[in-house]
Amino acid sequence: AQSVTQLGSHVSVSEGALVLLRCNYSSSVPPYLFWYVQYPNQGLQLLLKYTTGATLVKGINGFEAEFKKSETSFHLTKPSAHMSDAAEYFCAVSDNNDMRFGAGTRLTVKP
Amino acid sequence: KAGVTQTPRYLIKTRGQQVTLSCSPISGHRSVSWYQQTPGQGLQFLFEYFSETQRNKGNFPGRFSGRQFSNSRSEMNVSTLELGDSALYLCASSLEGTSGRASEQYFGPGTRLTVT
Numbered sequence: 001a002q003s004v005t006q007l008g009s010h011v012s013v014s015e016g017a018l019v020l021l022r023c024n025y026s027s028s029v030p031p032y033l034f035w036y037v038q039y040p041n042q043g044l045q046l047l048l049k050y051t052t053g054a055t056l057v058k059g060i061n062g063f064e065a066e067f068k069k070s071e072t073s074f075h076l077t078k079p080s081a082h083m084s085d086a087a088e089y090f091c092a093v094s095d096n097n098d099m100r101f102g103a104g105t106r107l108t109v110k111p
Numbered sequence: 112k113a114g115v116t117q118t119p120r121y122l123i124k125t126r127g128q129q130v131t132l133s134c135s136p137i138s139g140h141r142s143v144s145w146y147q148q149t150p151g152q153g154l155q156f157l158f159e160y161f162s163e164t165q166r167n168k169g170n171f172p173g174r175f176s177g178r179q180f181s182n183s184r185s186e187m188n189v190s191t192l193e194l195g196d197s198a199l200y201l202c203a204s205s206l207e208g209t210s211g212r213a214s215e216q217y218f219g220p221g222t223r224l225t226v227t
Contacts, residue, residue: 034215043115043201043218090154098167099144099216101154 002027002093006102014110019078021105023065023091026072033074034092034099035065044090050074061085081109113138115204115219123225129190132222136183136204142166143185144216145177148199157200160185189224197226 007022025031032051036044048059055067065076074091086109091102116135124130136143144167145157156169160179177187183204189196200223203216 036218041220043220044203044216045218046215049215098156098159098169100156101146103153 002031002095002100004091004093004100004102006089006091006105008105009103010106010108012108012110013081015083016080019063019076019081019085019107021076021089021091021107023074023076023102024072025074025091025093027093027095029095031067031074032094033065033067034094035059035063035074035076036090036092036101038088038090038104040087047076047089081107083109083111085109115202115217117200117202117219117222119222120220121223121225123227124192125227126192126194128192129188130192130224132187132189132200132202132224134185134187134202134204134219136185136202137217140204140206140217141183142205142207143179143183144203144205145185145187146201146203147171148201148221149197154201157187192226194226197224199223 003026005024034049035047037047038044047063048057050057050067058064063078065074067074088104088106090104092099118133142161144159147155158177159167163179174190179185199221201221202219205216
């Protein structure tokens with residue numbers, strides 16, 4: 001069975017600092033991995049996804065993530081945080097049956 | 112292209128009642144998935160419908176049911192509501208659904224259900 005673990009339920013960074021949100025997964029099949037963002041009172045919006053091919057994936061709003069099979073990780077990064085990045089971020093893994101989400105990481109950006 | 116719409120956005124019900132939530136997917140999308148989001152349990156998969164057939168089901172009791180119509184619109188029903196059913200219910204549509212693993216899901220804004 002597949003599962004997702006997001007390390008750190010809350011992450012706080014200063015504006016302009018590096019953002020690093022951690023995600024580790026387990027899957028019995030080659031994983032398809034996703035990062036979603038949720039702003040208050042809204043649904044989830046896809047940031048980026050990894051299916052096959054290049055392991056460094058670039059997404060919207062300057063975010064990127066790197067698939068590391070040996071570490072079973074798919075960490076999300078952004079070089080310079082912006083106040084508008086404050087939101088909740090979810091990592092997800094998909095197999096042939098459903099999509100499983102991590103518990104989420106709430107990102108706070110301090111001025 | 113219009114996004115995923117969910118109605119109603121907010122709902123207050125009493126224990127023991129039943130509720131029906133509606134989701135209209137993006138035009139052309141044949142798959143609709145439903146999720147329950149709570150602070151304690153996070154995002155949990157309820158079920159997926161594809162071309163009017165339930166294709167996958169999560170680990171929820173039979174009080175939770177759904178259906179999909181020929182125009183891909185979907186409804187979710189919860190009978191005999193319990194306090195623990197209070198949650199944000201999210202609907203997501205995609206072209207291929209969860210069996211097309213690369214097919215990303217587009218989420219609606221959700222229906223916030225409060226059970227008193």
